[in-house]
Amino acid sequence: MTPTATYRLQLQPGFPFRAAERAVPYLASLGVSHLHLSPVLESVPGSTHGYDVVDHARVREELGGEDGLRRLARTARAAGLGLVLDIVPNHMAAAPRHNRQLWEVLRKGPDSPYATWFDIDWTANGGKVLLPVLAGPVGDELDRLAVDAEKGVLTYGEAHEFPLRAGTEGLPLPELLDAQWYRLGWWRLARTELNYRRFFTISDLIGVRVEDEDVFAATHAKVLELVRDGVVDGLRVDHPDGLADPETYLRRLNEATGGAWTVVEKILARTEPLPSDWAVAGTTGYDALHRIDGLFVDPAGHRELLRHYREFIGQDGDRGGHWEPTARRAAYEVVTHDLAAEVDRLTRAAARLCARTPDLRDHAPWALRLALCELLVRMPVYRPYRTGAEEVLTPEMAREAREAFGVPEEAAAVDAVRGLLLGRHGARKADDDGGEGVELHTFQARFAQTSSALRAKSLEDTAFYRFVALLSANEVGGEPGRPVVPPEEFHAYCARIARDWPATGTVLSTHDTKRSADVRARIAVLSECPERWRALLGRLATAPAPDPQLAWAAWQTAVGLGGTGPAADRLGGALLKAAREAGLHTTWTEQDPVYERALTDFAVSGPGGALAAQIAEFSRSLASATRANVLGAALVQLTMPGVPDVYQGTESECLTLVDPDNRRPVDFPETGTHSLPDEKGELSRAALRLRRELPEVFGEFSTYEALFADGPAADHCLAFCRSGDVVTAVTRLSLRLGASGGWGPTGLALPEGAWVDVLRTGASKDSGRHDRPDRPGREFTGTVKLSDLFADHPVALLRRVDRPGVREGSAGPV
Incomplete structure (x- = not known):
């Protein structure tokens, strides 16, 4: 069964199955169809995340054991909810005492x-x-x-x-x-x-070598038992790019589960498609996150913000002033330092293969190693796959690698390595019988695995902390050097997803996001007011920072928290992690105590101290634009093609930073009948309930139609229609909109029919049914003026009420 929406719970000893059970009534009332559980198999004692599995045959005792999981499933099922389980096929904890x-x-x-x-x-x-x-x-x-x-x-x-x-x-x-x-x-x-x-x-x-059939069987037996027994309905697969052969693994998993709904944590580059032969429903949704966030970044303002950033940090080139050189430098550092052992292993394998191939025998190991490094740092995606490798390992990429080679006479080693990766040069192909074919296939797989590790480590964990011009763009799957996503690009993406991957996942916040969606939404407003941001930094200069890059990132983070977010120790912890990940002044392994002490003092005296009042005042001045971004992003995610995943606590306002801050247990209400605490919460409940009540409008056989406003402010509206029955319309770049005079005569032509705004109707707390509009005149037909549609709310969720079999004012078919 395909979920209508999932809700992610981070299980840990402080939030076990019993705590999840207590949250079931509230989560059922919210409108989701499934609980999405973090890993539940036995892991290292005390683990707060569960990705360090030590025993695949047992459900974790610290969470309540298998009895506790099955009891949670029964409680959830009685409330109309299923379970989706996060599984970890790529690795186990290297803890011999427990493994x-x-x-x-x-x-x-x-x-x-x-x-x-x-x-x-x-x-x-x-x-x-x-x-x-x-x-x-x-x-x-x-x-x-x-x-x-x-x-x-x-x-x-x-x-x-x-x-x-x-x-x-x-x-x-x-x-x-x-x-x-x-x-x-x-x-x-x-x-x-x-x-x-x-x-x-x-x-x-x-x-772990799950490509071995016996290993697959042993490591998946318990999970498959839970699926067969109806305890678990779907799966989230962690880090498939670490596997030797993701395609074969996913096909085997799909066959073993009988086709259970499964999504993969696959990070796609902006123009990279998910391999069409993967037996999955889609990704976990980072590709959607990047495109939603990009809708709320102003292109002209971002260019101006970049100029201020480079001037402020006094740096250029590859130390944070420009994205591409920063990312390339980080890749070189990681491939030659952090992943030296992995590259050495690849080099040994390449040397053995070359020694067996007559026209490749004279390539020295050092040249092969350098060729591997030059190709790896130029990979445009996380990894190549068995099909489509030539589209990734292009001749142009090889030419650039040869030009960067230290010794031109030895640069032919690049072509030798590329030829091995593509199965050329007379070497036996990976699917041939015999040891040489197996070794070649293994070499190709290891290159792919190393490539994904390099890209993740150099981008997500290094470059994203060095290039900090607009922090809201620095999320997994994002493109900090090109954060803007025009509406036309977003619509094209949604149309493709609706056609090819209608049951894929979508997210805005996860256990791995560096900032929650609401923090990013606040920071994105800075792209609409770069001069005001620059002036604020001038007023904040009285707090001495260890370096200007840290200061810029710290003040943006404080703006994201609205000046009233976590205490100084939480902010300081996030800044310290950022500085160590960036590795420019201190690192995890070579810590600079003087720099780190200065960082901590700055966090306490600056963003977390007396100057926090100025941040709060600045944030209040942007409250209207922040509201539009927060509500707009939430509504788009909850109604676009795909299955939305709501991370714990983010259905309402949630201001959290990088882990462990975003993985703290959430206090859920005891009942599901109370009102949610804020406007975002009510929007989330209304949209999720509508999805649950109208699965045919949002599900696998639904349709997506882009709608375009007409008039001088048309670019400030993003709108689309789902299956002819529901229209989403949101305001984007509202600060710029206000500065240019507002909506004026701009209008939006609605599809045929009569429409009411679900977000402005009364709702029964028990049934979730939406009654007649509580204000007269809120029914829309034809072309609606956006100044009217968005009169007191920057977003609208319109429900068609004149379809046959639909009673006006109800939430679903009669």
């Missing part, structure tokens, strides 16, 4: 029955798995290592425990360490020596 399969691999090595579970390169490190867990070089940590011969374990401090290879218990410590199937190493060695695939650059998460 039984990894424990056995470390104990028995490649002969372990679980050796095929993990993506380990046994040809590196002398056939030992590097475990980068030591606080310092091993010689400095020997006194913290101890052997418990009776239990057959090696301990390091209180947090780590490792198995001993049979027969090594009585050896002296140095010899015992050398005799294991693993090597305990300094954590810094992970950058260059790691020989297992990990999640991005997080060595605590080890890659």
Whole structure:
């Protein structure tokens, strides 16, 4: 069953299944059809997110165990709700004490029955798995290592425990360490020596080989049981780009679930389509987020804002002044530093393949490594796939890589690597029988996996924190250098989604967004008033900041919070994380205590201190434009093609920053009969209930029609019609609209019929039915003046009331 709308709950020990059960009456009254649960399988004790799975066969006891999950499902079903489950096929926690399969691999090595579970390169490190867990070089940590011969374990401090290879218990410590199937190493060695695939650059998460049918079966048995038993109705697949073969995995999953509604956390570049052969309903919705946000960025104002930004930070080029050089520099840093071990593994594989191919034998390993780096940093998307690789690894891309090569005479290595990736140069193709074909296919898959890790780490976790001109544009799937999305582009996107992926997901806030939708909506207003923003910064200059880039980002964040958001410690925590991710003055691994102390002092004395009053006053002056952005973005997401996902607490005003701030448990009302606390909450409830009551209008067989206003202010209205029965109309760039004189004679031609605004009608708190308009004259036909449609509200949700079988004033068919 395809959901009409989902509601994401972040489960954790502080918000277990019992807490979710208590929220069911409220969430059912809201109008969603399914609860979307974060991962529920057994994970590292105390985990607040659940993506560090340690046992795929058990539901997490800290959440209430399998009995608690099944009880939640029954409670939800009784209230008319289903469950969608977030699953994590790409990785497990590299915590041997808790991960039984990894424990056995470390104990028995490649002969372990679980050796095929993990993506380990046994040809590196002398056939030992590097475990980068030591606080310092091993010689400095020997006194913290101890052997418990009776239990057959090696301990390091209180947090780590490792198995001993049979027969090594009585050896002296140095010899015992050398005799294991693993090597305990300094954590810094992970950058260059790691020989297992990990999640991005997080060595605590080890890659799982779900491409192996037996591994797939073992790691999915419990989830599939929950689907078969009707406990779970749909799935969200975390990070499919980390998998060796996403297409085959998703086809296998679809067959195993009997076609359950499934969406994937696939991050698409702006013009990149979702592979048409993937057996899924669509993405989790970051592509929709970027396009909705872009509607509320003023193009002329953004250009002006960029000029002020470059002048303010006093930087240009690749240190944050321009997007493309900033992103490219970050990619070079990550591929040569953070992902050095992954590139080394690719280089070894490329060298072996070249050695077996007569016309490629004379390429030196260093040249192959450089060629790999030059191609990786130029990848225009997260990764290539088995089909369509030539459209990504283009001749133009190869030409640029050759031109950037340090030694022109060796630049032919670029063509050698590209040829291997495309299955050329006489090498056996990946689908051929024999070891060489398998090795080539593996090389191509590893390149793709490394590419996705590089793009995620260099863009989302580095460049997005360096180029901070307009923070609302710096979200996953976004394009900070080109944040504007014209209405025509948005309509084209929606038409394509309605045609090709009508059941895809859409989001505005998630557990991974750096700022909630409402924070971004407030910041986006700055693109409409760059001069006022510049003047505000001049008044705020009395608070000394460690560097101008941080100051710019801090004050924008404070504006996003309205001057009355989180306390200084929450703001300071987000700024510190941003500074470490940016890596320009301090990093997670090379912290600068002087800089970080100055940052904390600035957060307390500036945005979180006496100057907060000025931010609050500035925000109040933009309240009307903020309201239009917040309500407009929410209504568009809830009514556009696709299945909207509402992140916990964001149905009403929600001002949160990057995790862990946005993952805190939410206090839900005990009943579902109260009024929601603000205008956005009432809008969310009205739109969600309409979706639930009219699934044929918004569902998989619905239609999307772009509507265009006519008149001098036409560009300030975005409107569309769903299936001839519901019209969404919102105001965009309202601050510019007011400055230019308002709507004037601008009008919107409605489709045939009589229409009432659902957002301006009375509603029964029990049934959710919308009664007759509470103000006379609120029925619209023909062409409506936008000054009338938006007289007291910047958005409108119109319901056609003259269809056969629809009684005027009701919310659904008679």
